[in-house]
Amino acid sequence: MNLPKAYERTEADQTVEVSMTINGSPVTMSLPARITLSDALRDHLGLTGTHVGCEHGICGMCTVLVDGEAARACLLFAVQLDGAEITTVEGLGRPDDLHPLQEAFGHHHGLQCGFCTPGFLMSSYDLLEHQPDVKREDLPAELSGVLCRCTGYRNIIDAVHDVAETYREGIPAPGNCGHRTLVGRSPAGSSGAAGVDDDSVVEPDAEPRPEEIALPSGEPTIQIDVTKDLTASPEDVARVFADVRLLARCLPGAELTDELGDNWYRGRARIALGPVRLSFNGIAHVLDQSADRIAMNAQGKDKGGGGAQAGIVMTASPSAAGTTLRAEASVFLTGRIAGFGRSLAGDVSRRMFEDFARAVDQVASGAEPDGVTSQPPSAVAIVVAALADRARDLMKRTRNRTRKYREAHRRNR
Ligand code: FES
Ligand code: FES
Numbered sequence: 001m002n003l004p005k006a007y008e009r010t011e012a013d014q015t016v017e018v019s020m021t022i023n024g025s026p027v028t029m030s031l032p033a034r035i036t037l038s039d040a041l042r043d044h045l046g047l048t049g050t051h052v053g054c055e056h057g058i059c060g061m062c063t064v065l066v067d068g069e070a071a072r073a074c075l076l077f078a079v080q081l082d083g084a085e086i087t088t089v090e091g092l093g094r095p096d097d098l099h100p101l102q103e104a105f106g107h108h109h110g111l112q113c114g115f116c117t118p119g120f121l122m123s124s125y126d127l128l129e130h131q132p133d134v135k136r137e138d139l140p141a142e143l144s145g146v147l148c149r150c151t152g153y154r155n156i157i158d159a160v161h162d163v164a165e166t167y168r169e170g171i172p173a174p175g176n177c178g179h180r181t182l183v184g185r186s187p188a189g190s191s192g193a194a195g196v197d198d199d200s201v202v203e204p205d206a207e208p209r210p211e212e213i214a215l216p217s218g219e220p221t222i223q224i225d226v227t228k229d230l231t232a233s234p235e236d237v238a239r240v241f242a243d244v245r246l247l248a249r250c251l252p253g254a255e256l257t258d259e260l261g262d263n264w265y266r267g268r269a270r271i272a273l274g275p276v277r278l279s280f281n282g283i284a285h286v287l288d289q290s291a292d293r294i295a296m297n298a299q300g301k302d303k304g305g306g307g308a309q310a311g312i313v314m315t316a317s318p319s320a321a322g323t324t325l326r327a328e329a330s331v332f333l334t335g336r337i338a339g340f341g342r343s344l345a346g347d348v349s350r351r352m353f354e355d356f357a358r359a360v361d362q363v364a365s366g367a368e369p370d371g372v373t374s375q376p377p378s379a380v381a382i383v384v385a386a387l388a389d390r391a392r393d394l395m396k397r398t399r400n401r402t403r404k405y406r407e408a409h410r411r412n413r
Pocket of ligand 2: 110111112113114115116117147148149150151152
């Protein structure tokens with residue numbers, strides 16, 4: 001029996017080949033079965049116009065057209081959509097020839113931060129296509145499937161009503177389909193570029209050395225900028241900076257498995273968060289390496305379809321106590337690891353950096369780093385430490401508020 005792909009059994013680390021037509025362009029992707037349509041669009045095809053808010057089907061930010069009907073991209077697995085026609089907000093209009101809905105949202109100022117706008121555009125397109133005679137008084141209820149947190153509803157209603165009045169005979173079709181709208185980019189851990197107008201195949205499992213690690217241009221999931229004072233001298237830290245193998249040994253859970261030449265390295269990193277164990281296989285490219293600075297791009301993916309890309313710069317500068325180590329990193333997460341939430345993932349990353357800095361201090365001073373290398377960092381320790389940090393912050397804020405309140409109360413007596 002030929003089962004549809006969505007109903008065939010696949011293991012978590014298996015990929016399924018899925019073909020769709022997206023904004024008029026055919027594309028084939030090899031995707032883990034658990035990838036949602038919104039993640040496939042954003043992370044594998046670079047179509048980041050489809051926004052993701054709640055990932056629970058509530059906010060409507062991720063609305064796209066699937067075979068001409070509005071659908072929540074966060075609630076569909078990409079493998080369910082083999083053969084489907086998808087239209088995203090990128091397909092609606094071109095920068096030099098916007099769709100009337102886009103024009104109207106601009107004209108009526110139907111947006112503030114713009115986060116909900118793609119969802120509203122696609123949802124209102126679907127509404128006007130199916131109900132061109134919709135009445136103004138029905139618009140609030142008809143558009144209630146998308147939430148705007150900036151309270152821009154009145155202007156949004158004005159914009160949609162304006163277009164409805166102008167196009168009672170039928171709203172113009174999306175104007176950017178069939179053009180080269182897919183901005184292909186490598187998903188984290190993959191070397192393949194996404195298809196454009198042809199039948200390209202994205203192969204997330206292929207791990208040949210890419211030409212370069214291209215980081216996404218958008219906002220990173222986590223931005224890290226932390227400094228730590230080390231007791232080791234700048235000269236000793238420079239010795240660690242000069243040896244990528246030594247440096248990798250300082251990172252909890254990381255292991256360098258291969259040197260690929262020309263400053264390219266292959267490795268793995270493991271992290272356990274509660275019951276979730278992530279094991280990233282990845283690749284790193286050292287872009288710049290000197291006695292006091294090392295810059296690299298890295299990317300990896302875990303078997304469950306999670307991906308991480310990072311641009312990392314570490315600098316060492318002399319300090320009264322020895323050396324100040326600073327790490328700046330832009331981290332882009334996709335898949336299930338992104339589901340931990342930015343804030344907790346950020347806390348965990350910062351905590352890992354502190355462990356790393358401590359290990360660099362030990363190695364630079366000639367000692368063996370304690371409890372490092374290929375063991376995954378302790379889930380409980382990291383999360384508990386991160387939560388303890390938060391609890392301390394909260395108590396501090398509460399104490400400050402109480403003190404301010406008492407002072408104000410005293411002044412007013
Ligand atoms: S992200 Fe899909 S409904 Fe909120
Ligand atoms: S304009 Fe900001 S969420 Fe709607």
